[in-house]
Amino acid sequence: MSLSALDLLHRAVADAGFTFVHAPAMRALLEQQAPLSDWAAFAGSWDRLEPDAYLARTGRARRRRHGAYRATRDGAIERAPHRPHYQSLDYNPLQGGIERWFAPIEDGIADGASLRCILAFARSVFDRLAPDVRAWQVEAHQFRIEATPGHAGEPTPEGRHRDGVDYVLVLLIRRDNIASGTTGIYRVEDGREVGSFTLTTPFDAALVDDHRVLHGVTAVSPLDPAQPACRDVLGVTFRREDGH
Incomplete structure (x- = not known):
């Protein structure tokens, strides 16, 4: 019996701890x-993201919004009350150890068809990878990285890292006038690189087992210094709620 695209994706993450999905295949899976x-x-809502005031304190620039959800295996994916984003210093030495309050994802976007579809897709994959989990704490992060002449944008200013969750989905929304931005994947045990790819086309995506691999993205710069340059991504993290 031939395997479906979803079966192959699940197997890739189970075997290697990550997978890269090209845009046509990812869009088909979502639809x-x-x-x-x-x-x-x-996609247009990325034009209304708010500055990341916490990152600005380190002299870096990024725009973002944040939303929280709860997903059960057989029930609805429900929005949770707006809350801070927290990572320990073990996972984010640059900005860990503090509660970071970001502007919430706009209501129409947070409850809209596209984001709901993405969350449902992610749950369908991560439920299969962790069949013992009954409920997930889910966070959705809208990021815009801007690059200007002489000031490269940093998609992962904390460097190679884990997010401190169970699974991660990263989806490219838009990429305008941007050079580089290559994602590297590294083994947790010894830091050896086990994969690299560049999100170049809207719907290009990566799925990551956060326990098994580190990830990082190289700095981005404008192709044409005279024009605006940005890299828009959606990051979705799933953390088991039951503590198993």
Whole structure:
């Protein structure tokens, strides 16, 4: 019996701890969940992200919004009350150890068709990878990295890292006038690189087992210094709620 695209994706993450999904395949997988009926509005919401005031304290620039959800295996994916994003210093030596309050994802986007479809897809994959989990704490992060002449943008200013969760989905939304931004994947045990790829086309995606691998993204710079340059991504993290 031939394996489906979802079967192959699941097997890749189970075997290697990560996988890169090209845009056409990723879009098809999402549309198997539900129509992306508000995609234009969803992608356009990146133009209304707020500055990351915490990163600005280190002399770096980034825009973002944040949303929290709870996902059960057989139930609805429900929005949770807006809360701070927290990582320990073990996972984020640059900004860990503090509660970071970011602007919330706009209501129409947070409850919109595209984001709901992405969350449902991620749950379908991560439920299969962790069949013992009954409920997940989910966070959605909208990021915009801007690059200007003489000031490279840093998608991962903390360097190679883990997010301190169970699984991560990263989806490219937009990439304008940007050079580089290569994602590297590294073994937790010894830091050896086991993969690299560049998100170049909207819907290019990566799925990561955060227990098994580190990830990092190289700095980005403008192709044309006279024009605006940005890299927009959605990051979604799943952390088991039950503590098993």
